[in-house]
Amino acid sequence: MSVEDPGTDGELGVGMVGYAFMGAAHSHAWRTAPKFFDLPLTPRMRVVAGRDAAAVAAAADRLGWESSTTSWRDLLTRDDVGLVDVCTPGDTHAEIAIAALEAGKHVLCEKPLANSVVEAEAMAAAADTAAERGVLAMVGFTYRRVPAIQLARRLVEEGRIGQVRHVRAQYLQDWLADPQAPLAWRLDKTRAGSGALGDIGAHVIDLAQFVTGESLTGVNGMLETFVHERPRPASLSTLGGVAGEGTGPVTVDDAAVFMGRLSGGGLALFEATRFAWGRRNSIRLEINGSAGSIAFDFEDMNVLHYYDAADDAQTAGFRRIVVTDPSHPYTGNWWPPGHGLGYEHSFTHQVVDLVLDLAAGRQPAPSFADGLAVQRVLDAVERSAAERGAWIDLTPET
Amino acid sequence: MSVEDPGTDGELGVGMVGYAFMGAAHSHAWRTAPKFFDLPLTPRMRVVAGRDAAAVAAAADRLGWESSTTSWRDLLTRDDVGLVDVCTPGDTHAEIAIAALEAGKHVLCEKPLANSVVEAEAMAAAADTAAERGVLAMVGFTYRRVPAIQLARRLVEEGRIGQVRHVRAQYLQDWLADPQAPLAWRLDKTRAGSGALGDIGAHVIDLAQFVTGESLTGVNGMLETFVHERPRPASLSTLGGVAGEGTGPVTVDDAAVFMGRLSGGGLALFEATRFAWGRRNSIRLEINGSAGSIAFDFEDMNVLHYYDAADDAQTAGFRRIVVTDPSHPYTGNWWPPGHGLGYEHSFTHQVVDLVLDLAAGRQPAPSFADGLAVQRVLDAVERSAAERGAWIDLTPET
Amino acid sequence: MSVEDPGTDGELGVGMVGYAFMGAAHSHAWRTAPKFFDLPLTPRMRVVAGRDAAAVAAAADRLGWESSTTSWRDLLTRDDVGLVDVCTPGDTHAEIAIAALEAGKHVLCEKPLANSVVEAEAMAAAADTAAERGVLAMVGFTYRRVPAIQLARRLVEEGRIGQVRHVRAQYLQDWLADPQAPLAWRLDKTRAGSGALGDIGAHVIDLAQFVTGESLTGVNGMLETFVHERPRPASLSTLGGVAGEGTGPVTVDDAAVFMGRLSGGGLALFEATRFAWGRRNSIRLEINGSAGSIAFDFEDMNVLHYYDAADDAQTAGFRRIVVTDPSHPYTGNWWPPGHGLGYEHSFTHQVVDLVLDLAAGRQPAPSFADGLAVQRVLDAVERSAAERGAWIDLTPET
Amino acid sequence: MSVEDPGTDGELGVGMVGYAFMGAAHSHAWRTAPKFFDLPLTPRMRVVAGRDAAAVAAAADRLGWESSTTSWRDLLTRDDVGLVDVCTPGDTHAEIAIAALEAGKHVLCEKPLANSVVEAEAMAAAADTAAERGVLAMVGFTYRRVPAIQLARRLVEEGRIGQVRHVRAQYLQDWLADPQAPLAWRLDKTRAGSGALGDIGAHVIDLAQFVTGESLTGVNGMLETFVHERPRPASLSTLGGVAGEGTGPVTVDDAAVFMGRLSGGGLALFEATRFAWGRRNSIRLEINGSAGSIAFDFEDMNVLHYYDAADDAQTAGFRRIVVTDPSHPYTGNWWPPGHGLGYEHSFTHQVVDLVLDLAAGRQPAPSFADGLAVQRVLDAVERSAAERGAWIDLTPET
Incomplete structure (x- = not known):
């Protein structure tokens, strides 16, 4: 070919x-x-x-x-x-x-x-x-391709929440909260690069930058490994597994917290952890702007919450949008309204967008440059953490 | 073959x-x-x-x-x-x-x-x-094959809510709430048999009987058609469509409400409607037993709420179970915990169960007899509605 | 005086x-x-x-x-x-x-x-x-005097949900779900008149009629007593108490379910029970109209959910209104927005409204006639229950 | 006297x-x-x-x-x-x-x-x-004296969530999100000392330290004033008011974000803002420990969410505890279960606890020393913010 x-x-x-x-x-x-x-x-x-x-x-x-x-x-x-x-x-x-x-x-x-x-x-x-x-x-x-996230991006782009003031983004899991959860490749720095930071923190960094359309200009960060030694696995599942004999060292972070400044002046707070008991795979993104707010939690992935500050005082309130309408991103190709999608649908949407771009000869998003931008943030968090949370500038590439 | x-x-x-x-x-x-x-x-x-x-x-x-x-x-x-x-x-x-x-x-x-x-x-x-x-x-x-519903059935079977006292089951949609929504085949008695009652009420009847493991022994019912004349469609989507020229008669019910007695003595309330603005496809099932309660809403389909009356008074409360654990029905074959499923997964599970049964030469459930039992309830509701809600006995087949 | x-x-x-x-x-x-x-x-x-x-x-x-x-x-x-x-x-x-x-x-x-x-x-x-x-x-x-309920009434009055199609009203408690909960005066027909029906069902009948501004034109009802014999109390608290020696008969209903027709043609479903484990005092009112919907649960009493069918399809969703704004009923006299009220505030509001009416020489609402109207519904439910749920007309007084 | x-x-x-x-x-x-x-x-x-x-x-x-x-x-x-x-x-x-x-x-x-x-x-x-x-x-x-917060403290004290790993604490308001909201005394550094940080950030610092029973050992912080000039007030209400003629400078922070380390090694993230549209007075506290988690939001103040990692995998889930039981702190003196309390009840509880301590000649909590500890954190956040988020140690007093 x-x-x-x-x-x-x-x-x-x-x-x-x-x-x-x-x-x-x-x-x-x-x-x-x-x-x-x-x-x-x-x-x-x-x-x-x-x-x-x-x-x-x-x-x-x-x-x-x-x-x-x-x-x-x-x-x-x-x-x-x-x-x-x-x-x-x-x-x-x-x-x-x-x-x-x-x-x-x-x-x-x-x-x-x-x-x-x-x-x-x-x-x-x-x-x-x-x-x-x-x-x-x-x-x-x-x-990015969860319909509710696409809708969030659309609302921001249309100015429906105004200028971004606050972002709070969390990726919370609990599969390592048990100290007997065995060593997986994700806990080996050689293979995985970093722990919660790179594996799941990367997602919320990308989401925050994607939905706001802004970039982080610097960060203060902390990393932590709560459990330094874990059983070697007898068997492994995707996340988790069964403990076997002997133990080995955890060489990555269990959790990362960091805060940063967005290019538009807003404040952003991030958290990525595998130690949040009861939160299986909770990705939360909340954005407050000068004209409204949006909130998302992957535990309820077919829903976007939207507050429009222009609504009259008497009936203003976060709207629980069930993102399954034909007018919503992607969902018109699936089922009637109210028939929700699941985790893997975002991968299908990724294929759709990619194929459309390839056929049109268009650069798909997120590009490797976008991926690099996330990588620079991950790196800055690690460097900041090594310096007791000192500010690390993320100067735009020249 | x-x-x-x-x-x-x-x-x-x-x-x-x-x-x-x-x-x-x-x-x-x-x-x-x-x-x-x-x-x-x-x-x-x-x-x-x-x-x-x-x-x-x-x-x-x-x-x-x-x-x-x-x-x-x-x-x-x-x-x-x-x-x-x-x-x-x-x-x-x-x-x-x-x-x-x-x-x-x-x-x-x-x-x-x-x-x-x-x-x-x-x-x-x-x-x-x-x-x-x-x-x-x-x-x-x-x-039936939504994992949370299977889990509900399992909990009832294991006696974890005790004897069933109350069932409240609702199937709420809103695609006909707009009087300009066009005539679809689902509004034609000849094709569809009945309206909300047979289309969506059938689901909640089956769910109530399946999860409790009991059958309805009789019902009092009401049916209503709120909008009797609708535009003929210019085009139709699955639910809904675009109004065209001329109008035609709605020959089925827009909504059904009924109450019944379960074989174990509990009280059951049912509602099926296409006129509940804001509820796109909300299937709610709540069951109170002598030892606990369960609650489900298809708008949050990966979650089952469970109250265990044996919990100590200080920390007792409905547990929000994210039904994505390997120990839960079906979910171990999909993604890690917290990565939810969507509407169509229940169809996949149906195929799985059916194929397993066929290969084993086992009668699959629900059988045609189960379908007939639901049909008898639908019929009883219609007959009751025709008699101002009079009680219609559902005598067990002999 | x-x-x-x-x-x-x-x-x-x-x-x-x-x-x-x-x-x-x-x-x-x-x-x-x-x-x-x-x-x-x-x-x-x-x-x-x-x-x-x-x-x-x-x-x-x-x-x-x-x-x-x-x-x-x-x-x-x-x-x-x-x-x-x-x-x-x-x-x-x-x-x-x-x-x-x-x-x-x-x-x-x-x-x-x-x-x-x-x-x-x-x-x-x-x-x-x-x-x-x-x-x-x-x-x-x-x-009636919970601010969220007053707001609901105001929205209905202003036509913001249009013509009422559906009411579902539930009053769910669990203080009798334990068969060892002792006999209280509320379980004695002589003192209490009826059980869940009159004690808590009366509230949801009144709420449904008040918020819709309509009256019930007839009902089909069922009553049930699940536990017929209870320990005599050693001591009693408001709801509940400590079991003592001996037992006595429960002479009222434990639960009531009924359905009715509203004067405007809508369908209404009611439930009152003291057997809903995990629902301590859950009063739920949901109304679907031709132009929108409202939903309330006393477990989250400072919130009213409102769906406006006129919102654009992309951002339409139930609005979670935190009913604590100066523009909301009563709340301007209390605390700043977001500082919620509790159970007893509705009694304070009752005094306020009553005193204002007395000073103005105005008939306060609800009047004894309103109370009688509720009583007639309670009576009709009892009569219907005695006739296997047969329809009982509630003819308007002449 | x-x-x-x-x-x-x-x-x-x-x-x-x-x-x-x-x-x-x-x-x-x-x-x-x-x-x-x-x-x-x-x-x-x-x-x-x-x-x-x-x-x-x-x-x-x-x-x-x-x-x-x-x-x-x-x-x-x-x-x-x-x-x-x-x-x-x-x-x-x-x-x-x-x-x-x-x-x-x-x-x-x-x-x-x-x-x-x-x-x-x-x-x-x-x-x-x-x-x-x-x-x-x-x-x-x-x-501290909201019953759900007292219950949270009790659960932590009893070891029911184990060692604290994560705290995320947010105090979100929106009364300044509108740039036309007038200058109040709370925006004047001379009177108020600081803005969101001291007014509402102080609360979440105290809550985090109180519920965990630990203290912050250092922080990295950022402060921001989004709107520097506001209308002078024509009239003021508690929070908010009506804009008058002329403008004046805002001399305090509109928002504060900071992260810190707890004395037990856990990571804590804090946010205090008056610019979170739609969040009227949302105080959120979530704590993940080695044995469970708790979560609280003042928007639903009568509820505490609790996850017990010891629950079996099949039914484990956050329990929604309606904190109104006689076994819960304070609530037995008020109403039956499910009849919630409001904002001002915590002030009543404060009087109760204070009077009990005075009568017993006991030091009440929080003491002025506790207040000083919070003040030191506020001060450290301000100093860190002035140094681009550099780590500021909070050495225990000697």
């Missing part, structure tokens, strides 16, 4: 690397997007790559891929692959994504973009170079 | 009749179930039937069926079809389902089972006869 | 009969109203009457009354008493209230107005006669 | 200084506490002091004080005054409170204790000296 012809005959051949939690979510999206949305290119699930031949073959079968391989480099030379979908841990993102872009393949890369700013810069540079040849790259901050 | 061998070589060939709202939901389920669940038979989406050749062919393509036909009777003679999935309006259920069962095909039939008790009785009888030959039938009350 | 001069020198002398739960609430209101509201007459808490001399003297001291007496008839002859406040169980209401009105005293009488329609009719007649002489009577449905 | 005999003949004579918002709340509490609680000393509302003779006389009458004076110093020499209740703005607290303590009067002083650490230190020292003579001082952080 040539770059000029992504998706021979109106198709987009996809090769995926990795097939765990994210691989399953991405596979579902590639399968499902063309069933509910009119796409200008039909995705073809050509091949999935993984290290263990038997396991990847089984995954291909279960997830609906036409073939499997033990080398992700195979994807780069296949003519029937127009896009490489990177679903591996962060330490491998840079190598795979850059190679794929250089090989002329579009890239969808899971977040965080990389495990370090240096890697992320190289990736963003590679994406810039590739874009000149029409090869496009996107990073997978899927929570 | 012989009856003894449903799904040659470990497959289950499926033929679907109808491809509108329910057809899309069922198709998604047939596609998705084998990707997330280990099934003993692999569903094969052989053929979809519809009256308009071009439209049904397009639907087959969009929804993932291998072929299409304009005659549902074709499905009965195809060897590669082991199950007929009936997704048409209620006036056609009896004819199709009975013919399919007689042809030795398993049947999954959308709710309500039929438009009348007479039809439903014939269907239940056909199902009984077929079952003797190992041909099995199931009616599609999918809301 | 002459009738022409209620409250010599700008005062309103008050004599209260009974000093238990309701007596405490009324006393607080008489003490507090003049501190937060400008009243044209200053209430003077002259005397409280009760049967036990020592107990009533202690109550007078504790609740802030100037004196006490063991005979309520003393109040009728005291010149310094302009109003008799009746806080006794329902079996004594008629005798006391009628005597007081005949003695030229204004009357505030707790709900339900009486234990039977016959008594209530006599009371309403006495109130009519008294009114001709400027002596006024009011029945104490205090929940 | 001698110090040895506070409250001659079982009475406690009270003199109050100031009679605005806080004066009204305190007056209600002094009036109401003895009506609902058995107090060992009966409060007597002897005198209220204010600068304007006519206004303070009217206030005395309206609020229930026996007399009034234009000089707060009069209170110090009156034998019938045993306690001085300081309800003035912060700039006068030190002078009045210290003088009162030196005159042998017990003191209840509104929060924040003072406008500076220096003043607060002097006050704490004066309180220490006075305590040696049996003269006691308390600072008025009334939100």
Whole structure:
């Protein structure tokens, strides 16, 4: 397949690397997007790559891929692959994504973009170079594509909350609150880069910047590891698992808290933790502007709360918008109003948006540059935390 | 395909009749179930039937069926079809389902089972006869398969709320609250049998009986049509549409309210309406027992509220259970805790349960007899409404 | 004190009969109203009457009354008493209230107005006669005076929800859900007249009629007593107590469910129970109209939910109105916005409204006629329940 | 009255200084506490002091004080005054409170204790000296006395959430979000000391330290003034008012955000703002511990949410505790379960606790030392904000 012809005959051949939690979510999206949305290119699930031949073959079968391989480099030379979908841990993102872009393949890369700013810069540079040849790259901050979040962005863009004064953004999980929860790869700095900060903090940084349309100009941050030694796993599930014998060190943060200034002057507070008992996967975003407010909690993902300061005093109040109307983002393609969506729908929407952009030759968002911007914030938080919360400037790239 | 061998070589060939709202939901389920669940038979989406050749062919393509036909009777003679999935309006259920069962095909039939008790009785009888030959039938009350509802049933079964005292069950929609909402087939008694009562009231009757494990022994009911004349449609969506020229009569109920007695002595209150502004698709079920209570609202479908009267007075309170744990029904096959499911997942679960039952040669639930029981309640409500709410006994079948 | 001069020198002398739960609430209101509201007459808490001399003297001291007496008839002859406040169980209401009105005293009488329609009719007649002489009577449905309920009424009056289609009204308590909860006077038909129906069902009937501005034209009802025998009390608190030795019969209903038709054609569903585990005192009122909806739950009493069907589809949603704004009923006299009120404030508002009406020589609402109307509904529910839920007409008085 | 005999003949004579918002709340509490609680000393509302003779006389009458004076110093020499209740703005607290303590009067002083650490230190020292003579001082952080907050403290004390990992505490108001809201004294640094930080931030600092039983060991902070110039008021209400002619400068912060470390190692995030549209008076406190979590929002003040990690996985979930049970703090003296309390009840509870402590000769909590501790945090936040959020240590006093 040539770059000029992504998706021979109106198709987009996809090769995926990795097939765990994210691989399953991405596979579902590639399968499902063309069933509910009119796409200008039909995705073809050509091949999935993984290290263990038997396991990847089984995954291909279960997830609906036409073939499997033990080398992700195979994807780069296949003519029937127009896009490489990177679903591996962060330490491998840079190598795979850059190679794929250089090989002329579009890239969808899971977040965080990389495990370090240096890697992320190289990736963003590679994406810039590739874009000149029409090869496009996107990073997978899927929570942007929850309909309620898209609606929030739309309301902000339309000026319906005015100038942003406050952002409070939290990503709260509890799968490590039990000190006997076993060591997973996400607790190993080599693989994961960082802990709660990069894994889930990255999401709320992106959400805050995306919905406000602003960027952080600096941060003060703190990191903490509450449990330094954990049982080695007997078995692991996506998050969590069963403790086995022996223990090993946790080398990443369990929790991150930080505050920052938005480019428009607003104040932002962030929190990412895996120690919030009872909050399984609670992503909360609340924004107060000069003309109104919005509030979201992923625990009730089909709802956006919106306060319009222009409403008369007697009936003003947060509106609980059930974001399932045909007028809402994405939802007209699914079910009638009130029939809510779930977690994986945002991955399907990601495929839809990506395919539309590829077909139009448009840069998809979030770009690798957007991913780099998040990476710079993560880095600044880590540096601030190392200096007792001192202010770290995030100067806009020149 | 012989009856003894449903799904040659470990497959289950499926033929679907109808491809509108329910057809899309069922198709998604047939596609998705084998990707997330280990099934003993692999569903094969052989053929979809519809009256308009071009439209049904397009639907087959969009929804993932291998072929299409304009005659549902074709499905009965195809060897590669082991199950007929009936997704048409209620006036056609009896004819199709009975013919399919007689042809030795398993049947999954959308709710309500039929438009009348007479039809439903014939269907239940056909199902009984077929079952003797190992041909099995199931009616599609999918809301049973929302994980929170399954958990509710489990808690009741385990005695965790004790003896049932009260049930309040509501199905509230608002797509007809606007008098300019156009006439849809759901407002035509000939096609739909009844209005809110049969379309959505049937769901809450089934839910109440399923979760309590009891049956209604009688009812007092009222029906109402608030808007008797509506614009004929220029175009229709699943629920709703655009008004065109001229008007026509609404021949079904807009709303139904009824109260009944459960076989265990508890009191039950029901409401089904399409006139509850702001409630898009709110299915509420609250049950108070002698040892605790449960509450559910489909607007927050991943949550079950549970009150345990045995908790100490100081900390007793409704528990907001986020039903996404591996220990919860179905959810371990999807995503990590806190990553919620959506409307269509219950259809996927329906396929899973049905396939497991077929492979085991077990009668699936809800059976046609269960569907008939709901139909008898619907009929009793209509008869009561015609007699100013007089009590109508629902004597158990002998 | 002459009738022409209620409250010599700008005062309103008050004599209260009974000093238990309701007596405490009324006393607080008489003490507090003049501190937060400008009243044209200053209430003077002259005397409280009760049967036990020592107990009533202690109550007078504790609740802030100037004196006490063991005979309520003393109040009728005291010149310094302009109003008799009746806080006794329902079996004594008629005798006391009628005597007081005949003695030229204004009357505030707790709900339900009486234990039977016959008594209530006599009371309403006495109130009519008294009114001709400027002596006024009011029945104490205090929940009307929760600010959120007043706001609901205001919105309905202003047409902001249009024509009423549905009312669902529930009063849910759980203090009898435990079969070992002891026999209280509220479970004795002689004293209480009825059980959940008259005690708490009366409130939701009044609320539904008050907020909609309509009346019930007929009902179908069911009553149930789940626990027929209870321990005699060792000691009693307001609701509940400690079980002692021996048991006695429960002679009232534990729960009432009924449905009715509103004068404007809407459908109404009611439920009153003391068996809803986890619902301590949950009064829920939800009304769907042709132009919007409102919803209230006393468990969150400072909030009214309002859906305006005129809002644009993208941002329409139930508004969570925190009813504490200066523009809201009563609340401007209390604290700044967001500083919520509690249960007893509605009693204070009752005093405020009553005193304003007395000073203006205006008939207060709800009148004894309003109380009689509720009594007729209670009676109709009982009669319907005795006839297996048959329809009982509530013909408007002629 | 001698110090040895506070409250001659079982009475406690009270003199109050100031009679605005806080004066009204305190007056209600002094009036109401003895009506609902058995107090060992009966409060007597002897005198209220204010600068304007006519206004303070009217206030005395309206609020229930026996007399009034234009000089707060009069209170110090009156034998019938045993306690001085300081309800003035912060700039006068030190002078009045210290003088009162030196005159042998017990003191209840509104929060924040003072406008500076220096003043607060002097006050704490004066309180220490006075305590040696049996003269006691308390600072008025009334939100501690919301029953749900007391229950939260009790659960933490009992170890039911284990070791504290996270605190997120927010005090959100919106009365300044409109740039046309007029200049009030709370926006004048001379009078108020600071803005949102001292006025409402002080409350959440105290709540966080009180409920956890820990203290902050240091902070990183940011302050912001969004609107620097506001209309001078034509008239003012408690919060808010009507804009008049001309403008003046806002000399305090509109919002404060800060993060800190708790003495037990947990991370705490704080936010105080008057610019959160739609949040009238939302005080949120969420604490995650190693064994559970609690969450509170003053918008639903009668409820505490509690997650017990020991609950079985299937039914674990935040419990919505309606804090109105006889087993809950304070509530047994009010109404039956489910009959909620309001804002002013915490002031009544404050009087109850204070009077109990005075009668027992016990140091009341929070003491002036506790108030000083909060003041030190406020000061540290200001200093940190001046240094771009640099860490400021809060070394324990030696």
